Amino acid sequence: MKRIFAILFAALLICTGCTAQTPSGAASLEESSVSSVSSSAPEVFDQPPENREELPFDQMKYVQPDLDETIAQYENFARRVRNAKSSGEVMAVWKEEAQLCKDYYNMYTLSNVLFSLDTTNEENAANYQYMQDFIAKLKPAAVSLTRSILQSPYRSQIGDIVGAHVLDAMEIDTKNYSEEQLELELQENQLTTQYTQLLSQATVYETQEHTFTTSDMYYYIYAGSREDRQFAARLLEDYYRDLNQQCGEIYTQLVALRTQRAEISGFDNYLDYYYFNRSYRGYGREEIENFRAWVKEYIVPVYRQLKNDASARLGHPLNLFEYTAPLPEQTRVSYLESITSASKLVDIVVGILQDLSPETREMIDYMTRNNLYDLTSSPNKATGAFTTYFYGWQEPYVLSNNDDAGTYIHEMGHALNFFRTGDLMVLEQDLQGSDISEIHSQTLELLASPWLDRIYTDAGAAEKSNVFEMFITILSATMVDEFQHKVYENPDMSTEQLNALYAQLESEYFGEIDNLGLSYLDNGLDWVDIHHLFESPMYYIEYALTAVAALDFWQDSKEDWDDAFRSYIQFIDIPNDVNLSDSLTLAGLDNLFEKSTIEALSQNLSSYFSGNSFTE
Structure with a gap:
């Protein structure tokens, strides 16, 4: 529900609330290395990499890998695995392939970052498209190698080395792949790139001095003169009418392609195909549908009550700037007057991360030293924000x-x-x-609460606003997931039908909203802003799942911040091959797929926003 976040960005919400806690000190974080989780199962936690060679971003060079040569290498790997005389020989080949894979994924990631920094650069766009196609065209040879490993007479011993569950996940992936899908995947890549370029280069209004964004327009509608509001409204109406038609055409093609891929693999629809591929995560379609039902049963009524109470106090239905605030009648949170630029804001956030813990200090100092983030907004940059990882260089990169x-x-x-x-x-x-x-990401947002006085004029109000935004995220992400489920159950829907469905679901989850005469919002045209629908189907529900877990960490932090942060670091250090359900158990967090968890959360949210303490 991109509109929510655009509005939150345009005018940060305020509410009354608890004063932010002061952390008890970084020394205890450095000194403590044992917790209830690590002491019971120390072997499950990763150790951070040692002796990492630092590579500054400006020294990373894009070198285009040769597809035919790489395919030949994979064919050779597969032959060697089939002829292997021991599990050791198989693993030696697999490790060679892993290094090759890390090398070309470095190039894929670098091409993605360079393209995202400037989507108008034709060379970077061509390189990124090449790497997308490279990965897709390489897959038949990669799958052949995977099948050779899975069919090896030494599979049991290999499973002891890498994990039998890793081999099981590989088997799921290979069962669903056929070379018939290659052309469909290439078409899908082209459409997602087309969408990214369309959205990043679209402008609401442009003068010689300035390019105006949707956030700028919402600001004028919120705080501008009558003439400014009317002008901004007309611009937004035209912008979304055109964008909706262009993006709607791309999306309906993507839905058709994904449905074809599912049918080729023997599934009735894309949903069955998707959940089969994700079965190693420890939950499936039934659990997600139950989660959505519980959100509607327990979380939506809490929101509706808060919204109705606010509407009664104000004497009118909440408008598009008010319905995402717990106390919309109060003054909005604002940045400190000393924050006069985006670069200044970046400096403050870097300082917070340096002081928050030794772990975050080490990370942000490394990334700053090596120019591994680009956070301030600029024209032609890809919309939104993302974090990626250079496997071969073991370095993250953040773009916003x-x-x-x-x-x-x-x-x-x-x-x-x-x-x-x-x-x-x-x-x-x-x-x-x-x-x-x-x-990982949502929890850090909430655990940074004790430092919000460096950013906002009212830190306590900002914290409460952040918690409410997490609350809204559960609703909006669940709503978007229901939207996607209905779309892939009915893949022939037109753009107009998609708009109507989105508007209907928004009403079911959020009730009546006064959109201040903006008909494109009344008619649900703004769903095209949600890039996950185009680029990462079915991803969005995970914002809701993870918000529940992040709020669990945050509630613990209100009792003991140091202990909550230690648990957070240990959760981060759980190896990447452990699924969600097992990770939650290891971290001592509530099971997201139990009705009682969602019911208890609804009670806690109701208590917190009514000014009471948490329920037990």
Whole structure:
């Protein structure tokens, strides 16, 4: 639900609340190395990489790998595995392949970052498209090698080395792949690149001096003169009418391609195909549908009650700037007057990470020293924000096109996990999904609460706003997931039907909203802003799952910040091949797929936003 985040970005919300805690000191973090989790199962935790060779971003050079040569190498790997006389020989070949894989994934990641920094650069766009196609065209040879490993008479011994569950996940992947899918995958890559370029280069209004974004327009609608509001509204109406048609055409093609891929693999629809591929995560479609039902049963009513109470106090239905605030009648949170530029905001966030813990200091100092982030907004930069990882160089990279402190801290939570990831023996051991990685990022946002006085005029209000935003994330991500489920169950829907479905679901989850006469919002045209729908289907629900876990960490931090942060670091250090359910158990967090967890969360949220203490 991109509109929510655009509005939050345009005008950060305020509410009353607890004063931010002061952390009890970094020394205790350095001194403590044992917890209830690590003491019971110390062998499950990764050790951060040692002797990492530092490579500054400006020294990374794109060298295009040769596809035919790489395919020949994979064919040779497969022959050697089939002729291997021991598990040791198989592993020796697999480790060679892993190094090759790390090398070309470095180039894929570098091409992606360079393209995202400037989507108008034709050379970078061509390189990124080449690497997307390279990965897709290489897959038949890679799958052949995988099948050779899985069919090896030494599979049992290999499983003892890399993990039998890793081999099981590989088997799931190979069962679903056929060379018939290659052309469909290439078409999908082209469409997602087309969408990225379209969204990053689209402008609402442009003068010789300035390019105006949707956030700028929302600001004028919120705080501008009557003439400014009317002008901004007309511009937004035109912008979304055109963007919706262009993106809608791309999306309907993507849905058709994904449905074809599922049918080729023998599935009735893309949902069955997707959940089969994700079965190693420890949950499936039934668990997700149960989760959505519980959100509707327990979380939505809490939101509706808060919204109705606020509406009664104000004497009118909440408008698009008010419905995402717990106390919309109060003054909005603002940055300190000393924050006069985006670069100044970056400096403050870097300082917070340096002081937050030894672990975050080590990470941010390394990334700053090697220019491994680009956070301030600029024209033609890819929209949104992301964190990626150079496997071969063992370095994370963060890119953001949002001048927003919360976004910076969120992405650095991802970077912290990548930074502490040990060198993988084989890349197939990296089974970590976004259902875990988003816990890393969302939790760091909330655990940074004691330092919000460096950013906002009212730190307590900012913390409460952040918690409410996490609350809204559970609702919006669940809503978007229901949208996707209905789309892939009915893959022939037109753009107009997609718009109507989105508007209907928004009403079901959020109730009546006064959109201040903006008909494109009333009619659901703004779903095209959600890039995950185009680039990462079915990803969005994981924001809701992980928000529940992040709020669990945050509640613990209100009792003992140091202990909560130690648990957070240990959660980050759980190896990448452990699935969500097992990771939650290791960290002592509540099971997200139990009704009682969602019911208890709803009670806690209701208590917190009504000014009471948490329920037990």
